Amino acid sequence: MSAEVGLLSSCPDGLPGCPVASEAEAEAAGLKLVMGRVGDHLSLWVPGGKETPLSVDFSHGKQGYRLDPERVRHERLVKALGKPKDERYRVVDATAGLGRDAALIAQAGFEVILIERSPLVHALLADGLSRAPGALAERMRLLPCQDSRALQEPHLHAVYLDPMFPSREKSAAVKKDLLWLQWINDYPSLDEEVAMLDWARALTPHRIVVKRPAKAPSLAGCAPGFSQKGKAVRFDVYPMG
Numbered sequence: 001m002s003a004e005v006g007l008l009s010s011c012p013d014g015l016p017g018c019p020v021a022s023e024a025e026a027e028a029a030g031l032k033l034v035m036g037r038v039g040d041h042l043s044l045w046v047p048g049g050k051e052t053p054l055s056v057d058f059s060h061g062k063q064g065y066r067l068d069p070e071r072v073r074h075e076r077l078v079k080a081l082g083k084p085k086d087e088r089y090r091v092v093d094a095t096a097g098l099g100r101d102a103a104l105i106a107q108a109g110f111e112v113i114l115i116e117r118s119p120l121v122h123a124l125l126a127d128g129l130s131r132a133p134g135a136l137a138e139r140m141r142l143l144p145c146q147d148s149r150a151l152q153e154p155h156l157h158a159v160y161l162d163p164m165f166p167s168r169e170k171s172a173a174v175k176k177d178l179l180w181l182q183w184i185n186d187y188p189s190l191d192e193e194v195a196m197l198d199w200a201r202a203l204t205p206h207r208i209v210v211k212r213p214a215k216a217p218s219l220a221g222c223a224p225g226f227s228q229k230g231k232a233v234r235f236d237v238y239p240m241g
């Protein structure tokens with residue numbers, strides 16, 4: 001079950017959560033997270049906590065560094081996607097989250113369609129995209145908040161999937177933002193994993209790429225054609241022709 005989030009008045013309208021007048025009120029109510037604006041960034045944080053609030057920023061911090069064009073081509077995700085063929089430059093990121101992987105894909109030269117079904121995560125992502133540098137924002141199109149399986153989009157180079165997977169590490173070792181995402185999102189069941197892979201196949205992209213923790217079983221128990229393996233994560237590639 002997803003944790004309830006305290007919503008300050010600076011949040012966009014219509015988000016699921018519990019309206020609060022202040023961070024202190026959210027803390028007193030025992031809410032695990034609170035959302036509101038910190039400067040011009042829509043942000044999520046632990047009320048009364050010491051951690052830096054989480055927001056989406058494609059220009060600064062770690063994300064800005066990862067998007068350096070020289071670094072991008074060495075990224076395993078970009079290698080897993082391969083080169084576009086038949087003039088197909090579009091990739092659907094069906095589990096867009098905070099848009100970090102989508103930004104890498106866009107920076108590698110693809111047009112990315114981003115889909116995110118969690119309204120809170122979607123709001124953070126939309127806010128980050130509204131401040132993204134023009135060249136990057138032009139290649140990233142965020143669809144309204146929805147389940148990606150509603151989408152039917154032909155002529156794709158790839159469908160990219162990065163569904164939540166329960167971390168085997170203790171909470172302290174899990175990165176703060178990943179842990180907070182785990183609090184507000186549910187893990188997919190095996191049936192949902194199967195449905196996700198079936199949906200991706202039905203779009204007939206050149207390939208499907210799935211991000212998994214290094215030691216996790218493959219999505220829906222379906223063996224990939226090959227994998228780009230790293231220490232912590234791997235990218236399973238399902239070539240489709």
Ligand SMILES: C[S@@+](CC[C@H](N)C(=O)[O-])C[C@H]1O[C@@H](n2cnc3c(N)ncnc32)[C@H](O)[C@@H]1O
Binds near residue numbers: 099115121162
């Ligand atoms: C692990 S996060 C993705 C992180 C992302 N790759 C990034 O770079 O920030 C998984 C996200 O997928 C979203 N998600 C899972 N299933 C989905 C579906 N069927 N349709 C749309 N979004 C989905 C979840 O809400 C969650 O935010």
